[in-house]
Amino acid sequence: MRTFDRHGLVDVPRYPDHGYALLADRIKGLLGTSADVVFVQAEAVLALEAVAASIARHGVVAVNVVTSAYGRWFGHWLRRGGATVHDVAVAMGQPVDSSAVASCLEMLEHVDIVAAVHAESSNGALNPLAELAALAKSRNALFAVDAVASIGGHVIDVDRIGIDIAVIGPQKALAGPAGVSAVVLGQRAWDHIAALPDFAPSSLSLAALKRDWLDCGRPALPGTPSALEFWALEAAIDRIEAEGMERVIERHQQASRATRSALRALGVSPWIARDDAASALVTSASVPRGVDGPDLIAQASRYGAELAPGIGDVAGHIVRLNHTGLNANAASVRSNVVALGRALEQLRFSVDLDAALRAVANAYERSTGSNAGESVR
Ligand SMILES: *Cc1c(COP(=O)(O)O)cnc(C)c1O
Numbered sequence: 001m002r003t004f005d006r007h008g009l010v011d012v013p014r015y016p017d018h019g020y021a022l023l024a025d026r027i028k029g030l031l032g033t034s035a036d037v038v039f040v041q042a043e044a045v046l047a048l049e050a051v052a053a054s055i056a057r058h059g060v061v062a063v064n065v066v067t068s069a070y071g072r073w074f075g076h077w078l079r080r081g082g083a084t085v086h087d088v089a090v091a092m093g094q095p096v097d098s099s100a101v102a103s104c105l106e107m108l109e110h111v112d113i114v115a116a117v118h119a120e121s122s123n124g125a126l127n128p129l130a131e132l133a134a135l136a137k138s139r140n141a142l143f144a145v146d147a148v149a150s151i152g153g154h155v156i157d158v159d160r161i162g163i164d165i166a167v168i169g170p171q172k173a174l175a176g177p178a179g180v181s182a183v184v185l186g187q188r189a190w191d192h193i194a195a196l197p198d199f200a201p202s203s204l205s206l207a208a209l210k211r212d213w214l215d216c217g218r219p220a221l222p223g224t225p226s227a228l229e230f231w232a233l234e235a236a237i238d239r240i241e242a243e244g245m246e247r248v249i250e251r252h253q254q255a256s257r258a259t260r261s262a263l264r265a266l267g268v269s270p271w272i273a274r275d276d277a278a279s280a281l282v283t284s285a286s287v288p289r290g291v292d293g294p295d296l297i298a299q300a301s302r303y304g305a306e307l308a309p310g311i312g313d314v315a316g317h318i319v320r321l322n323h324t325g326l327n328a329n330a331a332s333v334r335s336n337v338v339a340l341g342r343a344l345e346q347l348r349f350s351v352d353l354d355a356a357l358r359a360v361a362n363a364y365e366r367s368t369g370s371n372a373g374e375s376v377r
Pocket of ligand 1: 043044045046070117119120121122146148149169171172178
């Protein structure tokens with residue numbers, strides 16, 4: 001690993017004024033979209049709050065899918081903005097069934113917004129993006145997506161399936177900085193926002209960002225943009241472009257396939273049963289009956305892998321195996337599986353670790369990718 005020099009972080013050169021537009025265009029390129037990209041100079045949760053604040057007003061009706069705390073917060077921010085929000089809740093830590101969203105839509109005379117998280121890092125669920133987009137379209141509603149934990153891990157076909165608003169962050173699969181995020185907005189989203197009274201001056205106002213940045217030819221961002229964050233974002237995008245976005249996505253998909261196949265060989269159930277409804281960034285394993293979740297995580301840490309608990313109502317029921325960003329590779333997948341297997345053995349739960357490691361090797365051997373098999377025994 002390179003040594004880290006914090007002193008290199010002071011006195012960094014100003015980020016060039018024309019650079020922001022170039023970065024926005026490169027993000028558009030990664031997503032293959034013709035929609036606008038604007039930056040929110042903060043962690044992705046703040047970009048989500050900015051979206052909610054910018055699209056909610058009295059009289060606006062939203063159907064909000066809640067598959068984790070992020071969706072719950074989004075609903076809260078929409079309500080705070082005056083919108084009427086119908087939450088569609090799901091079984092603990094599971095993806096939404098689009099028929100539940102369809103039933104909710106059927107009961108409503110009028111819907112302006114359908115909102116959902118694409119992939120959940122807190123529990124490993126993947127929501128059916130194209131089905132939700134089609135449902136939103138069928139009611140002529142805006143489709144707003146939290147894609148923070150899916151960009152770089154899953155295909156997000158903004159233009160083709162009809163995503164009007166997508167919030168993205170560089171800090172997950174793109175292995176970039178966490179202090180800047182971006183919002184993708186299509187014309188329908190801008191039309192909706194333009195029809196509402198604005199609340200600027202506010203750092204949450206996307207209408208103000210449009211007026212003060214997009215509409216004046218994308219000069220330097222308003223305020224004092226953090227040069228550190230934008231240089232880091234540029235470096236992350238350089239790396240993603242060099243590898244190729246398709247390859248980055250495939251690397252995450254492969255890590256997910258390998259991990260899920262290893263869990264089954266180990267004798268542990270993936271928490272999300274269906275492969276096509278699972279996140280490519282984290283894999284949740286069910287904590288076996290009779291095993292204590294925190295004990296399992298403590299044991300696993302002795303074997304050098306940091307398994308994480310589920311967040312929210314799944315805490316204690318799942319452990320998450322992380323294969324996000326630079327960890328989406330065979331070595332990380334294998335060390336997660338070894339740690340989980342050894343920890344379960346310590347807790348007197350019998351597993352087949354050899355079979356699990358063979359499953360990882362098989363998943364990587366079958367591929368033709370550049371790092372295939374690289375660190376698989
Ligand atoms: C990680 C994540 C975010 C952003 O959360 P941060 O606290 O900014 O890292 C938003 N939505 C989802 C679904 C996420 O997984």
